[in-house]
Amino acid sequence: MKKIFIPIVIAILCIKSFAVTAQDTTPEIDNAKPTNLYTSVMAEGEISESSVGMRFSIDKASADGKTMIVGELPVMYDNNSGKVNIENARLRVFHVVNKQYDRVMGTWGASVDVIAPDTNDDMWMISPGVLLGVMAWEKVQFFPIISYQYRSNFQGAVQHGISFQVVTPIQINDKFFLRANPAIQLPDFRHSQTDLSFELGSYVTISKNLQWTTTVTTSQHYGNTIRTGISIFL
DSSP: OOOHHHHHHHHHHHHHHHHSSSOOOOOOOOOTTTOOOOOOEEEEEEESSSSEEEEEEEEEEOOOSSSEEEEEEEEEEEETTEEEEOHHHHHEEEEEEEEEETSTTEEEEEEEEOOOOTTTTSSSEEEEEEEEEEEEEEBBBBBBEEEEEEEEEOOOOEEEEEEEEEEEHHHETTTEEEEEEEEEOOOOSSOOOOOEEEEEEEEEEETEEEEEEEEEETTTEEEEEEEEEEEEOO
């Protein structure tokens, strides 16, 4: 396991060095609300009950800030097998249909989430969803998301399910915010088994284009996960 920590540290230090030396030409970032879309790259160290490694992601926002494509590539060391694998690569597309923060419910959008398995036995997942923004208070908002989930593997097994989550940004000050995300999944309509999870992230603005993120997730099915790393806004 020690071998995996060396590239983790090197990757985080390299990307941080790039951010500090790059020209500071990006606009002010306000990504507390998930409907504010920006182009960025991220590198995070990740540790769970069964694996440790790195998660890399690229967010590409359109010029008008209404659409964003997100690609995630987790490179993980499996404690049980002793191997390094690419686990559950992910592609997401977001589109903000309307964004009016001066109205209580003037913000809504849509998304599509695709997760690729790391083995032939695991399920592919395609999950389209819709989002509504509820501007409850100046520093606290709620973004409920409901999504249909289609799962299938290479052996022909198919599942139809649903998920519901509420992304809740909490603005502490101009440089720091939290994001809570309680969620429930029903992976298969034929069975009543659900998965409850809760994610809490802290986001600290270090400079105009650099942000430090730490996220803790607990899940009935997947256990506990901790991620920490940096985002560079381009």
